[in-house]
Each structure stands twice: as structure tokens, then as C-alpha cells.
Amino acid sequence: PDNSGDGLTPANAKRDINNALVAGATNLNQDCSGKLVYLMAGTHEIKTTINSNPYGTTPEAWAVITPAPGVTRNQVRVVKDSSGNTRIKFTKIYWKNCQFVGTGDQYFDGQIAGYPGDNPAIAFEDCTFENSSRYLIDVSGVVSGSDFPNGKYAKNCTVTEFKNAFIGWNLVVGCTCTGIEQDTFTNTSAVINGLLIDSEMLEP
DSSP, rough: OOSSSSSSSSOOOOOSSHHHHHTSSTTOOOOOOOOOOESSSSEEOOOOOOSSSSSSSOOOOEEEEEETTTTTGGGEEEEEOTTTOOOOOOOOEEEEEEEEETTTTTTOOGSOOOOGGOOEEEEESSOOEEEEEOOOOOOSSSSSSSOOTOOOESSSSEEEEOOSSSOOOOOEESSSEESOOOOOSSTSSEEOOOOOGGGGOOOO
């Protein structure tokens, strides 16, 4: 599909996540908070195809991105745009049941939601993070730095083969980390039922 459809049915789906989030907006600065975006089976590159002020500006309204009904997490791959300089410009993004796959040294940082100056927040539930080339990325964590001053939250997620995992998060619940080279939960405010598995323990 291209981005000419209204994004309301599979037949008229938007081509990328950014355009799906702003479907129906009549101007670039319209508040589109609270959107629900369904991902069809396939690989979804995070692309900044629209450049404007943040679209999701209502503090209490999260935009939710999740596989479409009947589509499993393993059928949906979210990858970083090959240019390495893309972001979803939204204030509050809630990723649910998605699979994030790194390629080489491409890692997931601020591009999965808003710019630091927009004070965004980010949350993940039932998501997996893995690096398909098993390259241990040299950044401060799965979602790193101070890109999300209004909070970073994770529930029932798995992280595999990263240099660091949940560094400086607000709340991490029921998450499993495997093959983490350095830090796993350093400076995270609260970790509940977190599990760290050393990859060497899995080798025969």
C-alpha cells in the first residue's frame, strides 16, 4: 500500500506507522492522541515521512501500536529505518505485542517515540527486542539516554543479545533479559520479577 488510503481498513492501509498515527488529521499540528494503530504481518520500518510538531499532545492519551487482530507478534517485525535518523514524532506511544529486531549496529533509541524536547513517554507490553545479527550494540540500553523524561515502562518483555538492557527506566515488570553483556537494570527505579539469563548458561 501507499499512503493515499484513509487507513481505516486493510485494503486502504497506510504504508508506514507515522502516517497511520496521523490518519484523519487535517493539518500537521492537529492532536491525534489516543490513536490505535494495527500492524499487518510483515516488516515495518520506522520512517519519519512527516515532519512537524508532535501530533500526540494530550497528556493522558496514549497512542497504541499493536498487531492487527489475527496477526501474531512473530509475524510483525519492527526495524529501524536504514538511514538511522528517524523518529516517530508522538508524545506518548504504547507498543503492545510487537517484535523489535535490530540489524547490525542499528539499535532502537529515541526513534520509537518523540523528540527529547517534546517530553515524550514510552511503554512496552509483551514485546521482544532482539538483534538479528547478534551484534551487541554500544548504547546505554534498549531505549537509551534521557529521550523520555516523562517515563519509560516495560511489562512482560524479553530482551536478547544487547550490550545493555533497561538502564534508567521508571518501571520494569516481569521482563526477561538474555545475553546482556554489561548492565541490565542499572538506575531503574523499580524492577518487579525481573529475570537475567547469562547466554553462556544456555550453551551446551
